[in-house]
């Protein structure tokens with residue numbers, strides 16, 4: 206062991222160096238939040254729980270039943286059933302199985318009617334797996350969160 210090493214060891218240089226890093230973060234700005242009391246604001250391009258949008262005037266779904274989102278979905282977790290009513294497509298079923306969704310955003314990107322959007326809802330934890338299965342009614346109800354910056358389920 207060299208004299209330099211002996212001096213370093215006896216002066217606890219490494220320990221002091223380590224403590225200086227701890228001290229720097231102790232007095233500096235916090236990088237964590239006290240969740241769930243504090244919430245972070247997701248990044249603008251964050252993709253959370255889906256919503257289906259309706260026309261505010263009529264309450265009719267924007268969805269034209271083209272099935273593009275269902276077709277492009279890499280997880281195949283969108284289920285749509287349609288029927289013809291008075292020469293219009295009626296959306297009888299529009300379900301998403303969130304437990305299989307990878308939140309890629311392809312469904313929102315491909316939609317020609319701006320009917321399906323991904324909100325900033327990120328608190329999806331649940332004890333009941335069936336809650337991950339979103340029905341048309343749940344997706345429509347979630348449109349209230351479509352333009353919020355940070356939201357709870």
Ligand code: SF4
Nearest residue numbers: 278306307309310312
């Ligand atoms: S976000 Fe991706 S995986 Fe999830 S439903 Fe949409 S297309 Fe499918």
Ligand code: SF4
Nearest residue numbers: 268269271272274316
């Ligand atoms: S892509 Fe849009 S319009 Fe087509 S079925 Fe999906 S939500 Fe409806």
